[in-house]
Amino acid sequence: MATGTLSQYIQTVERMFRLGEGNELARLLSLRDAHVVNRNLRSSDIATMVEGNCVAPLDELIICHLLCVKAICEKEFLEAYSHQSQCVVTIVKILQNQKEQNWCLPLMYTVCLDLRLVAQKAETAQSNGKILEKAAESLLSCFRVCAADNRTSDDDTKRLGMLYLVNQLLKVYFRINKLHLCKPLIRAIDSSPLWYQFPLAQQITYRYFVGRKAMFDSDYRMADEYLSFAFQLCHRKSHKNKRLILTYLIPVKMLLGYMPTRALLQKYDLLQFWDLTSVVKNGDLRGIDRIMEMHENFFISAGIYLIVEKLKIIAYRNLFRKVFLAENTHQIEIASFQAALQISGQEDVDSDETLCIVANLIFLGMIKGYMSYQHKKVVVSKQNAFPPLPTL
Amino acid sequence: MYIMSHYNNQNITLDTKYDDNKQCIVGTCSDMCPREEVTLRKKEKLVHVLEVTGSGYKLIKSYSRSAASANMAVPRLLRPYPVLFDTIHYLLIKVSNRSDVPMSVLYDFLNDRLRAVRQDMTIQRLPPEECIVLLEPMIRFYVYFGYRLCEHPLSEYDPVLNKKYLLECLKWYLSSCDLIERSKVGVNDVDEIIDNLSSLNVNRGKDGTLSCDRILVESLYILCNLDDIHPLYRYLNLPKSIKRVSILKLTYNIALAHQHRNYIRMLQLSTRLCPLTFSVLCLYLPSLQKRALQSLSTAFNSKHLTVPVRVVQKWLAFNSEEEVRSACKYYGLEATDGVFFNKSNFKHNENMLPPKKYYKAKILSLKLEDVLSYTI
Incomplete structure (x- = not known):
């Protein structure tokens, strides 16, 4: 007019x-x-x-x-x-x-x-x-x-x-x-x-921000719920918005034990996470440091650097699971875990720190079992010693 | 065609506009205490014992709440920057050496007079370059006494208030730094920055003077807020030249270890901290010990196996084996020669134990004067 x-x-x-x-x-x-x-x-x-x-x-x-x-x-x-x-x-x-x-x-x-x-x-x-x-x-x-x-x-x-x-x-x-x-x-x-x-559009925007806030408050379940809602209902043509949501949803999902597919990452130009996925899966601590350094600017500007840092805990769990599978026993020497940490990049770790790391994983429920200080051993549960992360 | 989309290409030249709106009051009081207050307090017998010196009365402007009726913005009652600088110097270096009063009385007095300094700063809206010079020694003061007085009863010393003042100074200092940082974008002339600093008569690191150490303040800010991740995001967004300083990086790694609940690494790294930063961390020990005992209770959960008390002492920076036993008992764990960790016995609802002085904290053998001047 x-x-x-x-x-x-x-x-x-x-x-x-x-x-x-x-x-x-x-x-x-x-x-x-x-x-x-x-x-x-x-x-x-x-x-x-x-x-x-x-x-x-x-x-x-x-x-x-x-x-x-x-x-x-x-x-x-x-x-x-x-x-x-x-x-x-x-x-x-x-x-x-x-x-x-x-x-x-x-x-x-x-x-x-x-x-x-x-x-x-x-x-x-x-x-x-x-x-x-x-x-x-x-x-x-x-x-x-x-x-x-x-x-x-x-x-x-x-x-x-x-x-x-x-x-x-x-x-x-x-x-x-x-x-x-x-x-x-x-x-x-x-x-x-x-x-x-x-209106749906407003609901999506709202869930996106509240999900991000939950992520900063370390409430990953809620962050997952809100960001997933936003992602699933966001209009398929809003490519930019979907990418923004994924920037936060992916690390949150990873912390909860769900790894993204390459196709998804490629579609939304988020391949920075692809390298990360493989090193976290393999428990490659040196690799995580390398990738965090490589994509430092991206992770920092998106405000997810510390969340990515938290993925190290998942990496510890995956590394120790590999040790457990290799040793094929329910009583694992702390020294084996320590050696694994040293090989995968944490050269300066001592036996006390190894105990502390294992203790935390047991406390978080990522390893089922208990430790004996006298025997310097971790005794893991006969069944489901390393429960799948999504079930936690 | 739409106006909003044009916005991005334009250089905004509003830099000064926002600032010019404020009219700054400039103080004219050339003494540490305005004449009127001197007369009044002498008459009303309100002179503090620490204001009586060998060479007669030496009053310092005391803090008074800004009430609605009182007009605080009177130039003759306000001290300009050089006088404020001398006041802080006098308070923290001369008065702090007085040993004729209990430490808590000394603290109360200094805190009150420093608050008055901050009030003068606020009313006059001092520029950020001046603020940081005045705030830095105050920050050291609050950290120092925060630890020295940590075992005093609540009636003599309130740790919550001390933390409040400390955080107030820290945040003010850091946001002043950010302002300076932003305004000097484009000015990369090192000489000019040094000139600016020297014109503020700060001598770095010499004995008997005050210093201005941003790295120390950034580190303290992280260590004072270990449970919060925002200081870490602040660190990550700092200019690279600051971020890379090894001592600040060390602090960041300590905070990261704390995020991962890796107490062993945290305490191992902490041995490399300076006396002030270490003392801040020590105040955090009771909380750290509680959480660590909780996760150990799950991990070493057993009816008959134990972990030797001396090992727990070493792990979690307790002063003595006795202290380990009493802490364990407090949280519901049995301890003789070894601690019987048991996840169902651990009382996680129990309040944290009050902080105790940790024998390894060097600050306990230092005077305030000693911690005011070092740089890290």
Whole structure:
């Protein structure tokens, strides 16, 4: 739809508002729509042109939006940010005034998404996450309005907007590395009875972030559950997103004892994990170090370096299982384990440390058996001495 | 055509904008204590015994909570950077040598005056280059007393508060480092960096002066948060030049061994730590011992086999065999000459034992002055 002159634009916005066309309104107030390049909308005196020509508080919204567009065109991102956050303030007012209806949610989504994007642009070395933090506060003000709307019927409630906002907030908190702030949001969503009414795309984004958080908190079962959900239901054409999910899902699965196939890794250009898979399977400690060094940048930037490091425990288990199979006895000398560790790359290991490593594997249930200090031996169970990892 | 997609190509030139918005107050008080406070405290008889010296009264500005009614941002009540630097120097090198009061009283006094220094720093919004110089000795102070006072009763010394102040200083220091790091992107002139440092009158490592050692602080940050993996991610994202320093790498490996519950390696590596970092690790021993005893209880689970007490002592850095026995008993394990490990007897719900001074900690024989100046 052509937006033409400023007054035509204002009329269109107003009409869409009266008609309750949430999506169309959202498009007209988006920073990512074609109308932003329209020079007619960047007049020098936006405020006086709009004021009085439009119903309140819509006029305020239009003024802030157009000022924001102007600031962006002038590359004044900090200024753009402050206008956009003013837009959010107006949205909050609009939402509060509209009782028992939620057609405005698409508008809120757009304005909130744009706020986050502008905040990201306005961030500099000096501000150090402060602007995004402020943006999160604005998003929370919307969230509160939505969460409080609990008397309206399930179809018209603004609570349906909660998940979108939570996803935006999760993105901000992951970016500024304030994961501890996610907890109350996750609780709010997980306790919400509306879960199945949220759009699938939002559910996937949510599971992706919550899965990643679970991974950082070392809760691998939950991480597996959430990331698997995200991966399986993610649209098949969203190749980039599927790859992102896999970057976290693969190491989590590996920790739980499931190794990826080469075909999968090839399909998603994640062959960094292929080399890793074989060294972990073989209990090749030197090999793990080599691969971690080789792909250090990838593992660190994805934030999975320490998870990969944890795979060493699986490698220890696999190495000791090989010793057990080779010795073919249920009483294995600690010295054999120690020798295996030394051969596979941990040259400086002594017998005390070997005992400690074995002790931990027994404690974690990866080896069934017990140790005798006097005999310097590990006595493993006659049945299922090394239970398959997925059964743990 | 969409504006957002153009964003990535533009160089953002907003660097200073954000900073210019703040108006910094610059202190004008040239003494360690503002005149008004001196008069008031003398009148009200609020002079601390440590402020009475051989050459008369020597008051230091004390900490007061910022209440809503009180205006703290008054230049004549605030001390500028050089005065703050001298204050810290005086407190930590002169006053800390006083032996006429109990150690906990000395600690309380110094802590209070250092908090006042930090308050002045905050109100004046000192630049990060100045902050790190002032914070580093404070960090050493909190680490030192955190260990020296660890066996004192709660009424005299609160370890939780000490840790809180320590972490506050550590985080402040490290985020200041990050700010400096980011602002000097592009400036790789070594001379300039050295000039900056020397203009702040820091003499590295000489006796009787304060020093500023980032590697030490980065190491302490990791060791103070062994149960948290975020400090490790911080380490991984540090510039390569810092990451590669062997002593910091050692700390990282200790934390990694801890993640893998490899206590033997952890304690073997720890013998190479400096007195301050080692003392932080020692505070962690009770937790380490508890977890280790728990996994040993599963691994050596047996009705008649035992592990000799002296071996457990060596493994888990206990002071004596007696200490092993009492710790085992506390967690429900029987111990005579050997420990009877038994997974069903182990009481994992029991609280951790309080920390005890570990005889191998060198810091116990050092004075505060000694740990303020060394570099690692």
